[in-house]
Each structure stands twice: as C-alpha cells, then as structure tokens.
Amino acid sequence: MTTAQFIQNVLNGVSIGSVYAIFALGYTLVFSILGIINFAHGAVFTLGAYFTYTLAVGQFGINGLLSGLNLDLQVPFALSLLIGAVLAGLVGVLLERLAFKPLRTRGADSLLALVSSLGVALVIVNAIQYLVGAEIYTFPSQVYGDIKPAIMFEVSGQPVVVRTVQVIIFAVCMVILTLLGYVISFTRIGKALQAVAENQTTASLLGISVDRIILVTFFMSGFLGGLAGTLVGTSFGIAGPYFGVTYGLKGLAVIVLGGLGSIPGAVLGGIVIGLAEAFVPPDYSAYKEAVAFAFLFIVLLVRPQGLLGRSLSQKV
Amino acid sequence: MNDFLQNNGFLIVTMVQQALLAMSLYYPLMSGQLSLASPGFYALGGYVAAIIGTVEFFAPWRDTLGWVIFPLEWLAAGIISGFLAVLVGIPALRLRGIYLALATIAFVEILRVICLNLEITGGAIGIFGVPQLFESRWSYIWTFGPLLILMLFFSYRLDHSRVGRAFKAIREDELAADAMGINPTRYKVLAFVIGAVLAGVVGAMSAPFLNTWNARQGTFDASIAYLAYVLIGGSRSMWGPLLGGTLLAALPEILRPLKDSRLIINGLVLVFSSIYMPQGIAGALGHLRSFTARTLGFVRSEK
Numbered sequence: 001m002t003t004a005q006f007i008q009n010v011l012n013g014v015s016i017g018s019v020y021a022i023f024a025l026g027y028t029l030v031f032s033i034l035g036i037i038n039f040a041h042g043a044v045f046t047l048g049a050y051f052t053y054t055l056a057v058g059q060f061g062i063n064g065l066l067s068g069l070n071l072d073l074q075v076p077f078a079l080s081l082l083i084g085a086v087l088a089g090l091v092g093v094l095l096e097r098l099a100f101k102p103l104r105t106r107g108a109d110s111l112l113a114l115v116s117s118l119g120v121a122l123v124i125v126n127a128i129q130y131l132v133g134a135e136i137y138t139f140p141s142q143v144y145g146d147i148k149p150a151i152m153f154e155v156s157g158q159p160v161v162v163r164t165v166q167v168i169i170f171a172v173c174m175v176i177l178t179l180l181g182y183v184i185s186f187t188r189i190g191k192a193l194q195a196v197a198e199n200q201t202t203a204s205l206l207g208i209s210v211d212r213i214i215l216v217t218f219f220m221s222g223f224l225g226g227l228a229g230t231l232v233g234t235s236f237g238i239a240g241p242y243f244g245v246t247y248g249l250k251g252l253a254v255i256v257l258g259g260l261g262s263i264p265g266a267v268l269g270g271i272v273i274g275l276a277e278a279f280v281p282p283d284y285s286a287y288k289e290a291v292a293f294a295f296l297f298i299v300l301l302v303r304p305q306g307l308l309g310r311s312l313s314q315k316v
Numbered sequence: 317m318n319d320f321l322q323n324n325g326f327l328i329v330t331m332v333q334q335a336l337l338a339m340s341l342y343y344p345l346m347s348g349q350l351s352l353a354s355p356g357f358y359a360l361g362g363y364v365a366a367i368i369g370t371v372e373f374f375a376p377w378r379d380t381l382g383w384v385i386f387p388l389e390w391l392a393a394g395i396i397s398g399f400l401a402v403l404v405g406i407p408a409l410r411l412r413g414i415y416l417a418l419a420t421i422a423f424v425e426i427l428r429v430i431c432l433n434l435e436i437t438g439g440a441i442g443i444f445g446v447p448q449l450f451e452s453r454w455s456y457i458w459t460f461g462p463l464l465i466l467m468l469f470f471s472y473r474l475d476h477s478r479v480g481r482a483f484k485a486i487r488e489d490e491l492a493a494d495a496m497g498i499n500p501t502r503y504k505v506l507a508f509v510i511g512a513v514l515a516g517v518v519g520a521m522s523a524p525f526l527n528t529w530n531a532r533q534g535t536f537d538a539s540i541a542y543l544a545y546v547l548i549g550g551s552r553s554m555w556g557p558l559l560g561g562t563l564l565a566a567l568p569e570i571l572r573p574l575k576d577s578r579l580i581i582n583g584l585v586l587v588f589s590s591i592y593m594p595q596g597i598a599g600a601l602g603h604l605r606s607f608t609a610r611t612l613g614f615v616r617s618e619k
Binding site for chain 1: 350407408410411414415417418419421422423425426429430432433536537540543544547548551576577579580582583584585586587590591594
C-alpha cells in the first residue's frame with residue numbers, strides 16, 4: 001500500500017466513521033438512560049433522510065400514495081437538514097411515548113421493549129413505502145452549494161482524491177459532536193442527563209424530572225439518527241425505505257465496540273469501524289459488510305465492556 | 317376441502333414451520349438466555365440440504381438412495397448445526413442478556429455475508445432447483461407436522477425432566493443454580509445446541525419446500541421475527557412459541573384485504589400486544605382461564 005492509498009483510506013474511513021459515530025450516539029444515549037436498545041433507531045435514520053429530501057427536493061416518483069407529487073418547497077439545504085433532524089427527534093419522542101413508556105409504567109420485561117420498538121420500526125418503514133414507494137431517491141449533486149465534486153492533492157507524486165461531500169459530512173459531524181459534548185458536560189440539562197444515567201432514583205430524589213430527561217434523550221437520539229440518515233443520503237442516495245437497516249445493525253457493533261452506554265466510546269467505535277471498513281482490500285470488498293460484525297463478536301468475547309466502557313459487575 | 321388445501325397449503329405449512337423456528341428460540345430462553353442465532357442455523361441447515369440436493373458430487377448418492385436422501389439431509393443439517401452451536405456457544409454463552417443477543421446477531425450477520433460470497437452457496441443468487449420431496453406444497457405438512465408434534469412431546473417431557481428443571485433454575489437465578497450443583501455453562505450450551513439443531517433441521521426441511529435457498533433466509537429481520545413469536549406467544553410455556561409462531565406467521569395473510577397498509581398494521585400489532593399482553597397470548601389465556609374459573613366458582617380465589 002502506497003502512502004497515497006493509505007491517506008486515501010484514512011480520509012474515507014474517518015468520514016464514514018464520523019457518521020457511524022453520531023448515529024451510534026443515538027443508541028448509546030438511550031441505552032445509558034434506560035438500559036435498552038432502541039431497535040427503531042435505524043428506521044428513524046431512514047425517516048430523517050426522507051424528511052430532508054421532502055423539504056429540500058420534494059419530488060416523488062411513480063409509486064406509493066404520493067406518486068407524482070412535486071412539492072417544490074426549495075427550502076435551503078442547510079435548513080432542511082436541520083428541520084429534518086428536528087422532525088426525526090420529534091419522532092423519537094413519539095416513539096418513547098408509544099413504545100417504551102407504556103412498557104415502563106407496567107414494569108414489563110425489558111425484552112418486550114425490543115419487540116415493541118421493532119414494531120414501531122415496521123410501522124415507520126412500511127409507512128414510508130406506502131407513501132412514496134420503495135424507489136431510490138437521490139439528492140441533486142449541488143445540494144451543498146456550488147462546489148467542486150472532489151478535492152485532489154498529491155502525496156509523494158501520487159494523487160489523493162477526496163469527495164467534497166465526505167469532507168462536509170465530516171465537518172458537520174464534528175460540529176454536532178462538539179455541540180453534544182458541550183451540552184452534556186456543561187449545561188444543566190446535560191448534567192441532569194448524566195445524573196439520570198447514573199441512578200434514576202437518586203436523580204429523581206434530587207429533584208430532576210426523570211420523565212422529562214427521558215424525553216430529551218429520545219429527542220437527541222432521534223435528532224442524531226435523522227441527521228446521520230440525511231448525511232448518508234447525500235453521499236450515497238436514499239436507497240429505499242429499508243436503507244437504515246444495515247446502518248442500524250452496524251450502529252450496534254459501534255456501541256458495543258466503544259462500550260455500551262459510553263459516549264466517547266461510541267465516537268471512538270464509529271471511527272474505528274469506519275477505518276477498518278476503509279482498509280478492507282478491494283479484492284475482499286464483498287466481505288466489508290461483515291467487518292463490523294466480526295468486531296462486534298470478537299469484542300464481546302474478549303472485552304464485553306468495550307474499549308471505553310466500565311467493567312461489568314457480576315451479580316452477587 | 318381439497319381446494320382449500322390447494323390454496324392455503326403453503327400458508328398452513330409455513331405456519332407450522334414458523335412455530336418450529338419459534339421453538340428453536342424458546343429452548344435457550346427457557347434457560348434464561350436471549351439467543352437470536354436461530355436464523356443462522358436455519359440458513360445453514362437449508363444450505364446443507366440444498367447442496368446435498370444439487371451438487372454433482374452427491375449425484376450417485378441421490379440416485380441410489382432415492383427419497384432416503386431427504387432424512388439424511390435433515391440428519392446432516394442437524395449434526396453440522398449442533399457442532400457449530402457447540403463451537404459458538406461455549407465462548408458466547410459467557411455473555412448475558414442483551415450482550416448475548418448482540419453476539420448472536422453478529423453471528424447471524426457474519427454467516428450471511430460468508431454465504432453471500434462463497435461459490436458453493438451460490439453467492440448472491442443462491443441455489444435454485446432444490447429437488448422436491450413432494451409434488452404439492454401442502455404435502456410438506458407430512459415433514460413439518462410430525463416434527464412439530466415430536467418437538468411438543470419433547471418439550472412436554474423436558475419440562476418435567478431433570479434437564480428442564482435445571483434450565484428453569486438457571487433462568488430464575490444462575491448463581492443459586494450453580495450453588496445447587498447445576499453446572500450453568502453445560503446446561504446453557506445444551507439449551508443453545510437443542511435450539512440450533514432444531515433450526516438446522518427445519519432449514520433442511522425448508523430448502524425442498526421452498527425449492528430455492530439464498531442468503532436472504534437468515535437475516536436480522538428473521539431473528540427479531542422469531543423473538544416476537546416467542547414473546548408475543550408467551551415465553552413461559554411451550555404453547556407460547558406454538559401460538560405466536562402460527563398466529564404471527566398467518567397475520568400478514570389475514571390482513572391481506574388491507575393491501576399495502578397491512579405491514580403497518582402488522583407493526584402496530586407487535587407494539588400493542590407487547591404493551592397489553594406482557595405475558596404473551598399463552599399468559600393472557602392462562603389469566604382468562606383462572607379468571608373464568610374463579611368467577612364461575614370452580615376454584616376458590618387464591619387471595
């Protein structure tokens with residue numbers, strides 16, 4: 001591998017890895033508070049991409065209830081991205097109220113949360129298909145403004161090509177991660193969130209409204225998921241209502257690698273898996289999809305608490 | 317009657333098949349282990365049958381043995397699945413709860429990607445023209461049906477056996493079970509292997525039934541579907557997976573008049589049944605039975 005190829009792979013890996021990171025943070029936030037995995041997170045990811053597409057482009061194809069519809073809202077892309085993510089966040093809130101809260105108040109087996117969140121995922125995915133069909137939607141190539149499609153530079157005489165979209169995605173992810181880090185570490189609501197994650201009963205005794213924090217968490221989780229969906233959509237297109245499923249599963253690998261419930265862990269895990277996928281030799285690219293799961297399996301067997309997680313305590 | 321079977325035979329056999337797959341997830345759950353590995357072993361079993369049924373190497377066997385090759389396929393699938401289950405299970409079953417679930421999801425996905433890329437499994441296209449055991453779809457009830465009855469009998473016996481009690485003891489409290497002299501690892505691996513062997517055999521029966529086999533047979537979606545069967549049917553008795561598997565497998569067909577929106581309704585059913593029937597259908601029926609018995613005065617109220 002030449003230096004140029006190496007740098008190319010690193011750049012590709014870090015870019016997709018940063019998307020994995022913000023997506024996986026959505027899982028981790030919910031897990032750190034409720035100790036459950038939200039299986040509808042992949043569907044929220046998909047939904048975010050569709051929301052943004054509706055706002056920014058709004059042209060639908062020949063299938064589904066809304067076939068032939070041309071909204072032509074022409075909302076500026078940056079705003080669409082933001083509104084799409086906010087809408088996805090609200091879907092997250094709705095999800096918590098519909099699928100998680102009723103189970104919590106009834107004290108049901110936590111396994112049932114897997115089934116009910118999956119039920120919501122089914123509803124979301126099939127509602128999308130019902131409305132706009134299963135076809136591929138792509139954002140126009142100039143969605144980020146009038147910029148060059150790729151940046152080229154040379155390393156020891158060999159060209160390195162980076163798609164501009166990937167640079168933008170990376171930049172957006174970094175901004176979001178910084179903001180999230182700030183919110184969680186330095187604001188009242190962030191500190192309350194940490195307290196609830198540490199111990200719900202104590203937090204509520206200290207006057208923190210646990211229910212409100214849970215809602216905020218689901219909003220942030222949906223926001224991050226929806227944002228990640230749009231970013232992937234601008235890079236690779238929206239490949240139908242099911243395109244979140246793969247990311248949904250990879251996100252699980254990311255959070256386990258980083259340590260379930262650990263926020264820095266999710267970021268590190270995302271970058272590591274992004275890089276690992278980028279470094280799969282072209283001859284074996286068909287096995288690229290398995291890399292994240294190989295990581296997941298091995299990490300669980302060798303270090304179940306993940307890279308940055310706390311060690312698992314045994315019940316005594 | 318014949319018309320009915322001709323039209324609905326495929327659905328009825330599918331219901332039985334899904335109930336069997338739900339049971340394959342029920343055995344690990346009986347010992348408290350949330351394993352979602354069944355679709356992996358199901359896919360593996362199907363590939364074993366499809367390969368034995370189509371590859372040139374086995375042609376002389378097929379010619380001399382005739383239909384006897386089919387039971388041998390089931391046997392081979394069961395043995396291979398069981399062997400792999402021991403290999404995967406011993407390290408993986410040190411994990412608990414959601415960690416084990418995630419590890420088994422990873423196992424299913426890794427297996428799927430491997431099958432998608434190997435030549436012998438037909439790559440992305442899969443294996444076509446798997447030889448049929450029967451002419452009509454409905455006739456496959458003669459393979460799946462007896463297997464289901466066998467497994468129900470087995471589960472009933474298991475419930476009241478030393479092994480079954482050990483499973484439940486581990487489910488209720490692993491540490492206490494260990495202190496009572498039950499070796500948790502051994503029994504957990506045993507429960508995992510029973511489920512895997514069943515899923516493998518069902519896969520081997522399904523490849524001729526479906527005529528074709530590909531990597532879409534063992535996916536994450538299937539993992540969650542089987543889990544839904546067991547939890548919505550009821551995870552505390554063998555009737556749970558039976559009820560959940562048959563009813564949920566039939567649900568999309570029952571909802572067919574709703575056309576495109578049927579899968580949306582299907583999702584809603586999952587959400588509402590997990591909220592309103594936390595003990596599953598079997599649990600809800602149990603409550604109903606004790607409720608009617610109490611109100612009709614057959615038994616005195618427990619309180």
